[in-house]
Amino acid sequence: MEAPQRKAVRKRSGKLVIVESPAKARTVGRFLGKGYTVRASVGHVRDLLRSQLSVDVDHNFEPKYRIPNEKRPVVKEIKQLAQKAEEIYLATDPDREGEAIAWHLMEAAEIEPEITRRVVFHEITEPAIQEAFEHPRSIDMSLVDAQQARRVLDRLVGYSISPILWEKVRSRLSAGRVQSVALRLIVEREREIEAFEPEEYWTIKAELKPQGGKTSFVARLVRMDDEEPALTSQAATEAVTADMQQGAYSIQKIKRSERRRKPMAPFITSSLQQEASRRLGFTAKRTMALAQQLYEGLDVGEGGTTGLITYMRTDSTQVSEVALKEVRELIAQNYGGDFLPAVPPQYKTRAKGAQEAHEAIRPTSVRRLPEAIKASLTHDQFRLYQLIWKNFVASQMEAAVYDTVSVDVVGKTPSHEYGLRASGSTVRFPGYLVVYEEALDEDLRSDEEMVRIPAGLEENQTQKLVALLPEQHFTQPPPRFSEASLVQNLEEHGIGRPSTYAAIISTIQERGYVYREAKRLLPTETGMTVNDLLVAHFPDIVDTNFTANMEENLDQVAEGKAVWADVVREFYDRFGPEVARAQAEMPAAKAELEKVGRACPLCGHDLVIRWGRFGKFISCSNFPECRHTEAWLEVIGVKCPKDGGEIVQRKTRKGRVFYGCANYPTCDFTSWKQPIAQPCPKCGGLLVVANKREVQCTACGESFLNEQLEAVDSEKA
Template sequence: MKLLIIESAGKVDTIKKYLGKDWEVFATGGHIRDLPEKSLGVDIKNGFEPKYENREDKLNTINRLKEKAKKADEIYIATDPDREGEAIGWHVATILGLDMSKKNRVEFNSITKEVILSEIAKPRCLDKDMFDAQQARRVLDRLVGYKISPILCKKIANRLSAGRVQSVALKLVVDREREILNFVPEEYWSLGAKLQKENLKPKFKANLNTITNKKIKLNNKGMMDRVLNHLKDGDWLVKSVKKTVSKSHAPAPFTTSSMQQDAINKLGMSLKQVTACAQELYEGVELGKDGKIALVTYIRTDSVRVSDEARINAKKYIIEKFGSDYYPAKPNVYKSKGENVQDAHEAIRPAHFEISPESVKQYLSPSNYKLYKLIYERFFASQMAEATYNSVVAEIECNDCQFKVTGKTPKFPGYTAIYQDYKKQDEEEQTEAKLPELTVGDRLNLLELLPEQKFTKPLPRYTESTLIKAMEENGIGRPATYTPTITILSTRKYVEKEGKSLKPTQLGFDVTDLLQKYFSPIINVDFTAVMEDKLDQIATKKEDWHNIISSFYDMFLPQLKVANGDSSSFVEKEAPVVSDVVCDKCGAMMVIKNGKFGKFLACPNYPKCKNIKKLQEKSKVVSKCPKCGKNVLEKISKKGKLYYACEDYTDCKFISWDLPLDEKCPQCDCHLVQHETKNNIIKHCSNESCDYKQIIKKQVQNTETKSASNAVSGENYD
């Protein structure tokens, strides 16, 4: 009897079916040997040697494994094809007393009959260097977590944890939240022109691009009004028309992170859902009379590489289904992003090209079906020809103001015949309009000018999808660690979800601030990325793992001594000052607390209520918000300009450069606003279509704009 040892019980039946009755397949269920739970388990004085022990919860598994090994004539180890899998395999071999020089290690990139039989026929030795890389990672994480976590518990609260990767991911979320809290919106205006050629359809919108062929930012209503006045009675002429064929290249096949991001964005799945569904598709799904069949290849990969065999089979499928025009003249070859890509495995793709999503829909859960369809379509799209478009860019001029409009119509669908790229709904992209046939010199009819006041926005909070992207781009963690890292941030109550967004809790702020106070050299993006590179160097024989850990500990130990020697509590213990701000979530009076970056407001009912706000010191209440009825506060922009915003700006969004008054317009019942010039106080309606105005302290001042360039120069404008 031959024994094959794997990790996941979900793959046992699938693999056994392909190997036949002479084989026994046994699953370890993950790690069976690890560092002890209740002690450091690292001999610092003896070269940081780890003190492994058999896991208590796996003692029964180990005993069963030993019994099966005694009866086996041959033993093969087929744990997952990555660093963790190599370590699990090494520990299995150690427990069973196997000869490490014997070739008994096999790797399955996908659970298909062809792959399994092929790999069983060409085993290799267990990779000591890859095991050492995992061992270094485990020791490093144990030192960081075991040494820092008690400091968090002592200075903040019990049952807290820190981690080399998780704490850096948390810092990304906290830093982004602080950027949002400290962001001051700035006003700007855009201008569109609704145009028509003679009486021909379609009507279209062109946007102001330049004035006297110069890019000029319209910062306020006064500048916009002068441009509008300058455009009165002008001729709208087509100055240039540029026609091109634009191309859209097919996207690369999925890596772990790109699959997770696309599934979250397109399918509305959570990160945990995506991970669970992908695991099921990889391990195998019951497909009626065909039994359990794996539908996708290995799901933890940072590579976009595709095997020659898969590429050849994809070519046949594409030509048969779509035609030869849909296959590129040269096969698409993609380069993996980032310096730390291991590239040991293929990209994620269908394991069986002949099994279409529709053919197995009846056997799959809705989530599994949607994810399989996404993986299936993305892979074949990655091998297809580019999409092409007939693009038109027209420049239209009126009185030295240049407007631009872009039109695009499909010419050849290419890969878009099967797959559409994801675009955020709120992306502010140039509108691609349907245009009539335009020729240089054409005179157009102006139907309407469309001025729009806008305000700059802070970067949005991270979502699970964008945090994965940020982690990947910054070299934080590996494909296998994205899900557990983000999950533990929620489990530890360091972040919470608001809709799809990740918002740090007060606890998350406190933990991050403490770690930055004492451990900023190691809890940062750069160090984490460098360490990932060091682990890769260990796996490729370029570095010795003992030296890497020793160098780290030499830097880490002084930081530990400072943190342990500081007896002060990081979180203030004195009674906090009660503010006059009511918590809009629970009604309690918010308290003023001190953080590393200054004072802020927090709800006293934490952790039951986790509301926090930026403390607006010296903010004067000027009126009631016309949108929500809360207070309107006087604020100062980054450039020192006075403006007014609702105290609940995050949700209400009311903002004004003119002072809002608690008065209604006698003509239209909208609220009045007020601004001052050198000699006048002017009250006017906030509704731009209403002409109500009241001038106090009469003034005579009338300056007309004579050219487009000085129309926006700010001259003679209060």
């Protein structure tokens, strides 16, 4: 009897590497070379079902995952390649979400754990990739569990509260575990501003000059007898100035000292978003999209694509020894030994509860100068790369040194003794300022006024009073949040993590809760209504301390110190009853539909403003019987230079704002820059906003400072 033939077992060969994006796949593939097949998963390959909660609250919050239809071909190909590969490397991003994507890939494509390894690199360069592949590891299930817990918590909140808002307010609203806290911060700031009552106060400055001297200086009144002057009205100020006019003035004290100004730390995710907002005008979303491109790799003429910056989702300020050595060599060579500290500066991570620490955001090679690769980058890619390059180089340089001088002047009258002070500084050694200086929001700038102090001043020297300069002021309300200051506030409260800031800010704007105006975030009426309902019925969800504590609990899961299902259960035991109460007790807050003031061209009923997936639109009040709709056009009060029609604010499909004629397509006028109503003083043409300080004419090309336009208005008046 013949022995049965054994089925031939196909021998595995080759190595399969899986990353998230095609761009990253191209770059990684170039460095690995032959023998490696690199494929992109194009992000997540599994997710919770959209049509249902997909979390079994009765069975340990077990999530129900599904491969989306559009990802099935990707998973099928990866599965086929994995069955043939001898070794499989999961090279997704080096954070919790990347770890979760790697795990989902294994589960969805049924990849065998025995031949699968996880590799992590924080920059896409040849040395970093080689190092990573020499030290593979297993998937860290603690990181996966932390990300899964975050996803489940967010799903529980969103799918429990959103339907209540649809019923009580209007459809297509949503509530999120972290976005609702951000909305509350913006709404409460707006309420502070609305409730603010300005108070009048005055300051007095004195222009003084040494007896016989030629150069004067200005000192500010800081003391009246032994107290701070209370100048709350014009009458009180005039009484003080009248008395000061009779005073005898002399220098009481001159203090000279040195002040050292240290450079800003290397960028982490939040500080990069803040600085790009202040200095470049980028939204957080735009910053992260550009940083992703720089990280994944671009062709800058080095024989193929290469990563230009390290991983951009980080809360660590650490810098590798290799990078420190390279930047210190560049500083010594390009700027001189005086600009190089004896010991590399060390920076503390400022983020509360920082856990996903690896390395700061920096160029992968500081020798890759911004100007040298400018031609290979888009305008915005170059600007962001240059910002990161300058910040990193400056962070490793010597501090700037200032010579400071403070002059205390005393003025004596028969009634009172007045103390005045003038402070000034000069740069003795520029240090890191030769490369980079941190930008600040207007509301973060110091009120301290630095004045020019003339040489030759001496203690006890008599001063002549040249003039008194009283000035009226009013206290100012707290400033509205910019994207930069909101990110900083979220970070300080420990809310969110590096990968979430951009998504938080984008979501509250896309939902119609918040809008941007002059780079500031303002709540809409809908946003204020939703916030008030959440504060009243879900106090934990919108409590900053509660949300920060939840982030710390997730960090405990990531460190293997807590079980993810226990963290979710502790939350849901409090949250579940709140949902039931809100369903029964939350009052209806449906606003009446706002009428446009025109009749429907199809049926004659009133046209009204509604909200849809992409924001406002106009429809018939007789819906669903009549389905007439129109785009919502935001009129800005400026006439079109081509046909005299109204110029309206529009948005591209990607959400970018532009301005065009309401008579489109009959009139094709468009402008990326905002037009203003005032005509050009030179030719009468249309003016558009060029930047904060000036406008430009679209007809003659002439530019004007805002002060020049104000002067023209004054002359006409």
